[in-house]
Amino acid sequence: MRAIAAHPEVNIAYATDDGWVSVSGTARRNDDRELLGRLWDASAGAFMEGGPDDPNSTLITVTADTARYWTSPGTVATVVQMAKGLVSDGRPDLGDTGTVSL
Secondary structure, three states: OHHHHHOOEEEEEEEEOOEEEEEEEEEEEEOOHHHHHHHOOHHHHHHOOOOOOOOOOOEEEEEEEEEEEEEOOOHHHHHHHHHHHHHOOOOOOOOEEEEEEO
């Protein structure tokens, strides 16, 4: 948590076969133990030691400034479009992309 206190600027990224989103913003520690208990599940336990009652477990709240996204037409369609772009003068259609100010 000292690192976040010293440099609270963060980036959070999430990806699936359908595309990705990347959010930039400012992080801060959130000491809401009740919320931590409600959000804690098996996936949290798989990545973190202790549990929701462990004093070293905490939440991080991120206030987003911008988000960048890319929607993908899917893995197979992306490969086909990339190959099409390599063998032709046309630009491949690799989905929609943009940036949103929040």
